[in-house]
Amino acid sequence: MTIDQLETLEMIVEKGSFKAASEFLNKTQPSLSVAIKKLEEEFDLQLFNREEYRPKLTPEGLMFYNWAKQCLLSFRELQTVGQELGSKKVEPFLTVVLDPLVRFEAIEGVFQETILSKHPTEMTFRSEIMSGGLNSLLSGDADFSISTKSGENENIESVFFDKIEMIPVVAKSLAKKLPNLTYKSLKQFPQIVVLQQGDKANLLKRDGKGLVADSKKSYVTDHALKHRMIMNGFGWGSLPFSEVEKELSRGTLIQIKDEHVKPFYLDLHIMRMKHKPMGPVARAVWEQLLSNCIKQNPQKNSNR
Template sequence: MTLDQLLVLSKIAETGSFRAAAGALHRAQSAVSYAIKNLEDELGVELLCRDQYRPTLTPAGEAVLLKAQRVLAGTDEILELSRQLKMGDEPFVNLAISAIVPMGPVIPALKEVGQRKPHLILNLRIEVLAAQIKVQDDQVDLAISELLPNKPGSEDLEKLALGHVRLLPVCAPGHKLALEDKRLMETDLRMHTQVILPSTDAATKDVRAGVMEGAGTWSASDFSSKRHLLLGGLGWGLMPLSLVDEDLQTGRLIALDTEHYTDFSIPIYLMRKRKKFQGPCSELMWSILSAIDLNSKSWIGDREEG
């Protein structure tokens, strides 16, 4: 069985006759008939009923055609990919995004990249306090991330500011901290379990951004798990406003009144290595992602605007 035979079968089904298929394929009608006869002999089933004026697919022919069309579509994709690679496009781009970055403004940008480079493979990694390290260590091509303080190699990064992410200390309404009728001090917070996200990279395991010194901690692997722990009243913790805005509005979580985390906003940057070669797809992604505004009123709610 060959791709050519599958193509002939598909073209006969599309055009409705051996003659029309031969014309569409710029071949002799005898060559089309020969290709189908060989395919039927090889598969051991009749694919076309020839008793009528126009050939019609048998039930077996319909089943084979369905599979054939999938194979032919995959072949077309491979040919287009080859064309893109010949033009210099890299086959994939690796992108790391910090877990605190809201995906709302990122998704439209990635969608545009996908539309302009439909055969590009995107490898997306969500990191906690590690996206910058992934760029520096050449594990990814681009990153959208906070900057890690005093990390060697950060001077070699090209950086574009995209805005900031606001984090709020929150807990469930039934938590003891929520019942305090006063502005909370550090000592008040330290007496209760803080739910945290550790770094996803061993190189930054000692970075404890936002962690209350001296407080007992519970760790979660991602913000979804952390949110569920907080909703369950198992502690307090810092959460990006974009992930808990609805919880705050409905009262499932409350923002703690404390001086320690007043206006706790973290600048976010698009970053890449200055001296690393970037292919056309990576350059396009950089260009499109650089237009993101994390603080645009077009996607954030009224609560974050305030």
Template sequence: MKHDQLLAFEAIVLTGTFRQAAERLHKSQSAVSHAIRLLEEELELTLFSRDEYRPRLTAEGEVFYREATRVLGQMRALQATAARLRAREEAELCLAVTATLPLDILLPVLERTGQAYPATHIRLSTEMMGGPIARLMEGAADLAIATLDGVPLEEVETRKIAEVVIRPVAARGLARQLGPGPHPLQEMQALPQIVVAGTGGPDSSQSRDLLPGGRKWTVSDFAAKRQVILAGLGWGGMPEHLIRRDLEAGTLVPLQVEGFPPRRSELFALRRRDQAPGPVAASLWALLTEAGQ
């Protein structure tokens, strides 16, 4: 039994097909099929049923998969340990965070990291919607902070670090025109809902908290969204910490929209399981974990 055979076995289970497993492992499909055939011959077990279009784990395969994932997890931990032992400080550390993150949670962590590793250039990018996880999975970020929406949990470690409240609001004048809530969907559909474009690619547009059948205007970031809403041109959900002063001043007013209550959004630190962190990334991860406790 070899490590690459277990990796091929895991990849087939996670992706659902031999072809996609081969793409994931950057190998030919015939190499993956050969590895599984040798593994089954050695074990004298049939791990996959090939009766359907997609390979399906047999009863024996289910049990073997549970144990294989434990072994692979230990192997990855050993590889990460070895990498840390031979690693030097990273020249650059890239952190991709969702724009809904209150930065006052992150800044003390970055300060401590900068003091401990002054030679490392810390690159912080603020992303929208699926942007943080996209940067992490494409290798453009060492760590990310985002919600778990669309996150491949089998490929990513997570640590909860914060919660934010997303609250529907409108400018004072528009709220006065609407009158007291709750406001039915039919009433709100006639007004532009201001949403933020995602930075994760064509499939990362906002889908959560989107009014069905309503008008929609799209902006690039929360600063622009706030300005458009303050101008009375529409309404939308905003992270509460970004508009606290507006709410206190009364220039923005919370709305009661049918089916759209204020939402509590959980944010997590994320890192890939298949990549060994360097000493700076490992330290930053530990500090983020500590900050979330």
């Protein structure tokens, strides 16, 4: 039995066919069939039901597959540890993706002398909205992400980081044009909504309860642009309370208080790829982010 055989089994089950598995692994279908056949012969065990059109695990095959997954998990964790201990290489650069809603005090300490001044590592911070943070991790374009979760992924390590209060607001200049500040009056003006190109499927996950179904919409691909458009009276929408607190106190923005347009919360998470090796700088940055997470939400994170 080899790791290669177990990974072949894993991919056939996950991808649903020998063809899809061979394309993913960049191997021929016959080579995958040989690997499975040798594995079955070694233990005198039938893993797949040959009578099915698509490969389907036998009851014994399912039990073997579940144990194989645990074995592969341990192997990959050991592989990561070995790479981190063996190379001890300092990363030339690291990339952190930040949701535009991240409060900057949340990343304090990342530039501390103990982390970066002793090493030549260059840090890049990039802004992504909605599923952009998670996608950047999965594609290998980022090392860490602080953003909303667009779904569960077994390859991602995720820790709750911060809770952002979003409140519906309208500019004073626009409110003056309305007979009263109700949703019925607001419907004549568009709701300004942040939308990443090609990401309408995740829109509800990003704007949550703040997305009013039967209102007119104006979509923007940048949070700063959304803020400016609302401030200049081009429409109304939800913005972080911490971001508009001063405008509210000055009266340049007015909070909308209507049962159809309610405040809501967005949860931000810090995320990384579970089995991606971390050098000394990456580990220090990750531990600093975890520390900031615990400082901000001691009660939420006490049961991690």
